Amino acid sequence: MNYLILSILAALFLSSIVILIISLRRNAKDAVPVGSMVYGDLHSKGTTMRSRTYGLSGKPDMVVRSGRNLIPYEYKNTDSLKPREGHLVQMGAYFLILEDLNPGMKVPYGIIKYRNSAFRVPNSSQLRGKVLYVTQLIRNNVGEPARNHENPMKCMPCSFREMCAQSLIIVQK
Numbered sequence: 562m563n564y565l566i567l568s569i570l571a572a573l574f575l576s577s578i579v580i581l582i583i584s585l586r587r588n589a590k591d592a593v594p595v596g597s598m599v600y601g602d603l604h605s606k607g608t609t610m611r612s613r614t615y616g617l618s619g620k621p622d623m624v625v626r627s628g629r630n631l632i633p634y635e636y637k638n639t640d641s642l643k644p645r646e647g648h649l650v651q652m653g654a655y656f657l658i659l660e661d662l663n664p665g666m667k668v669p670y671g672i673i674k675y676r677n678s679a680f681r682v683p684n685s686s687q688l689r690g691k692v693l694y695v696t697q698l699i700r701n702n703v704g705e706p707a708r709n710h711e712n713p714m715k716c717m718p719c720s721f722r723e724m725c726a727q728s729l730i731i732v733q734k
């Protein structure tokens with residue numbers, strides 16, 4: 562996803578590979594959540610979801626509604642045998658955004674689908690705390706850790722772009 566977040570996470574959490582998130586590997590064929598799609602290219606036409614409460618934004622590939630549950634789904638066009646840290650933080654940001662925009666609904670978990678695997682990511686208090694902590698670090702950014710890329714396309718889908726002082730894109734508010 563983005564290198565600034567990854568470098569923050571690497572510094573903060575390298576020593577704790579304790580699985581804060583219990584991810585279940587699943588077969589690719591049943592990765593898409595069962596329910597009705599309420600957000601996705603066909604429904605939302607690329608609309609960005611925004612949480613004013615947290616200052617986060619995001620565009621998951623799909624959000625499925627199943628009863629009172631909302632389940633975000635994110636596809637990554639790469640192989641991976643475990644969920645990557647940056648992708649987990651991105652999913653955690655989706656959880657916060659969806660909860661903020663949909664009071665009364667539950668967001669129990671999300672799905673990260675890679676080309677060769679798929680993972681169910683629980684909406685845990687640990688992941689929530691991690692996202693809020695990263696949010697705080699980026700918001701208070703004074704230049705460290707430094708962004709280590711020059712590619713605006715990496716900032717474009719980033720959930721932290723609206724608060725990031727090092728973002729390479731101008732966000733229309």
Ligand code: SF4
Pocket residue numbers: 562563564565566699708715716717719720721722723725726727728729
């Ligand atoms: S907006 Fe860009 S520089 Fe800032 S955290 Fe996201 S990817 Fe990194």
